[in-house]
Amino acid sequence: MAYERIEVYSPHSLAEALELLSQKQEALRPIAGGTDVMVMIKDGVLKEKELLNLSYVPELNYIKETENKLLIGATTKYREIRRSPLVNAYTPILIEAVRQIGSPQIQNLGTIGGNLGTASPAGDSIPPLFVLNSTVKLQKLGGSREVQIDKFFLGPRKTVRQPDELITEISLEKMEPGSYYFFEKLGLRSANAISIVSAAGIIGLEKTTIKYLRLSLGAVAPTVIRATEAEEEATGKELNENLIHVVAKLASEATKPITDIRGTAEYRKKATYGIIYEALYKIMKGFGKKVEYGVENTG
Template structure:
């Protein structure tokens, strides 16, 4: 028997939260993951769907004091057009540019990318290195969860079914903050990452303070490269340090073989991407005379 799907199209956040509480529907944002999964039989047709694309409160990119907030419904096209994010999260723009195709970037949202919980989701490593927090809301209230605590496995998160991801928040860096995002896929467009790496270094007077490196598609969730981060702290960037840190990053992950790539290749490529990212930061600093 065919399942009849009921689709809710709330215009306000409060209306959406009521529906989420009453019916526990499946959330539909841009549909570029969900509709593919339903059509492909990966998930059964849901009894209830809530289409959230009319809710204005979930859109937009704002800065308030040092906090930058991205609405969950912000598309990758909008991220690429944002001067604010170009300044405070340039590596998120690099990642957004790699996603799908112009059509996918026009529909696909950052909230959907996070909630789909793929370890290869391109927006996730950049948000890890920003130490971003996710803002989840239900009729009972709001909670903030560090993105590094949110995913528990491929397709799995700690979201409750009555909660909506409403936005992503992070603290803006300053002139000492440098970023990179690097990714390897089968080809340039319309290919999911085999491996990705993002980095954030705070560098003052040539010395690295805080360092964050996150790796995508090499574990059941995106992970921090803790060994690599520890090695960077207090050092000055040089080709030797970049190589040392890249080797450490390889030991920070435990990839698997799957349809997209092999574990051994992924592990080797983690080193290549991290080394390239660090060398790029070093060259940028040499270029603008800050070191």
């Protein structure tokens, strides 16, 4: 298709970007890596005439730590996240997800803020952010607010972001050393595939007793969800096959999937059970991934 003329604004500071957005509001569409926006413009899903290019705003690209948290700037690219010693050490579950996003080309351009902005229930960075109890910082001219990740999405492609706000930072809780984790993604092929079902989990164990379990599921409801009933059922119990069956069943029951070209609703429910069962079974048998500060987990 022939592109219509599009004006691109490329501010060199956050203040300038927020000023432009406050003037133009929804007429101006933020763009970071463009891996979603450009596809949507090409397909005619977006008919934007003006884009706010965030690539030259230095204040939005960083990975920092505080005592208990990691702070990731919105335009930080997947490649940078994969290579970050801080993310590898303290939130390796995010690395597990990011390495399964798209392809090297997509990881070289795509940003974590863009994944949140697209608000797809199949966005792969999102299930880890749910179990990391993340918050999203939204900033506008003269103010900012923090939104918990489970309050950020309103439905497919819908978020609480207002037209004059930018996503500027994602804050993640550091994982506890010794905790186990998984991110599993089921797609139609191994690269460049949208998730049919995805799941992220963090589990704290005291010998074989579950201190806590955090479970989130992607692509099986209008937004990513936490499987809270499954989490509550597991807490304080012995990790054994019977419990794994109950937890996987509760997680599957928490889903509200749709049927689409990638899979039926029924398949998604069954796949959720299977993914959770297998992930927890591996941990029970001693093959799970464990958080060890200072050790590069994957990459």
